[in-house]
Amino acid sequence: MSGIGASGIILLVLIALLLFGPNKLPELGKAFGRTLREFKKGANDLMDEQPSDRNARRVEVSPQAENETPKAERRLPE
Secondary structure: OOOOOHHHHHHHHHHHHHHHHHHHHHHHHHHHHHHHHHHHHHHHHHHHOOHHHHHHOEEEEOOOOOOOOOOEEEEOOO
């Protein structure tokens, strides 16, 4: 099992203190927290999106050329 234990976390904190210093570490933590919060919010918004909303973005396209299949379903770029 490859998990980070208590000694691994302590080592990471010590390296972060050496690299960034004690004054920058709280700012980095806040920025990381904000980024994580925004990521979770975006992921939840995608999961909460109704299936009918996803289907509304699809369009029926009539064939432009003879080799294209009729009424090919295409998605609009998001």
